[in-house]
Amino acid sequence: MGRKFFVGGNWKCNGTTEEVKKIVSTLNEAEVPSGDVVEVVVSPPFVFLPLVKSTLRPDFHVSAQNCWVKKGGAYTGEISAEMLVNLSIPWVILGHSERRLILSEANEFVADKVAYALAQGLKVIACVGETLEQRESGSTMEVVAAQTKAIAEKVSKWSDVVLAYEPVWAIGTGKVATPAQAQEVHFELRKWLKENVSAEVAETTRIIYGGSVNGANCKILATQPDVDGFLVGGASLKAEFVDIIKSAT
Numbered sequence: 001m002g003r004k005f006f007v008g009g010n011w012k013c014n015g016t017t018e019e020v021k022k023i024v025s026t027l028n029e030a031e032v033p034s035g036d037v038v039e040v041v042v043s044p045p046f047v048f049l050p051l052v053k054s055t056l057r058p059d060f061h062v063s064a065q066n067c068w069v070k071k072g073g074a075y076t077g078e079i080s081a082e083m084l085v086n087l088s089i090p091w092v093i094l095g096h097s098e099r100r101l102i103l104s105e106a107n108e109f110v111a112d113k114v115a116y117a118l119a120q121g122l123k124v125i126a127c128v129g130e131t132l133e134q135r136e137s138g139s140t141m142e143v144v145a146a147q148t149k150a151i152a153e154k155v156s157k158w159s160d161v162v163l164a165y166e167p168v169w170a171i172g173t174g175k176v177a178t179p180a181q182a183q184e185v186h187f188e189l190r191k192w193l194k195e196n197v198s199a200e201v202a203e204t205t206r207i208i209y210g211g212s213v214n215g216a217n218c219k220i221l222a223t224q225p226d227v228d229g230f231l232v233g234g235a236s237l238k239a240e241f242v243d244i245i246k247s248a249t
């Protein structure tokens with residue numbers, strides 16, 4: 001299979017300078033598998049990017065949680081992809097469900113953000129996922145495929161993309177997807193990539209799971225053949241994030 005395990009930590013809108021320093025210190029002291037086994041990317045709020053970038057261990061990497069859809073300018077409050085490049089921040093999370101639902105980021109808008117970020121040389125964690133209503137109505141794959149299609153049509157460099165399946169009903173709820181639920185969607189996503197992009201992209205693209213992952217449930221999820229890692233929210237702010245990193249096989 002050969003896909004390097006990927007563990008992302010999405011800190012969301014959390015932290016103070018002291019709390020961030022404590023998290024970084026815990027991560028810097030952790031004994032974890034080598035960078036040949038697992039790729040670790042932590043994503044603090046924008047205001048802490050320079051602090052984390054300058055103090056985090058060199059085998060871990062830093063991501064922004066979003067960036068603007070085009071070159072910077074008169075877009076009050078936005079952060080441009082160019083600014084992230086200028087700060088040597090290599091990764092950006094795009095299309096998180098909290099931005100899709102709270103800030104009404106549509107599939108095409110997310111896809112345009114992915115295109116622009118890749119064009120600036122950033123690597124992208126692109127998020128997809130269905131709501132509880134969509135799952136209960138049986139439209140999970142229809143929704144996730146549409147989100148993925150919009151992104152796929154704009155991807156110029158698949159080797160710089162990690163796809164994150166994050167069922168909205170599992171985010172922040174403690175209701176983690178079962179291994180079978182995660183594997184089913186990841187399998188279908190990889191099948192979609194094979195049928196609509198290429199066999200090579202399907203085989204090499206990491207598809208990671210997010211939604212109430214913690215130190216206890218990560219191991220069984222990590223054994224699923226099409227689960228290539230995690231995008232962790234709440235637990236990434238705690239010492240158990242190290243246990244999740246260790247679940248890399």
Ligand SMILES: O=C(COP(=O)(O)O)NO
Pocket residue numbers: 010096166170171172173174210211212213231232233234235
């Ligand atoms: O949104 C998430 C997952 O959050 P939780 O782990 O807190 O469910 N990742 O981006």
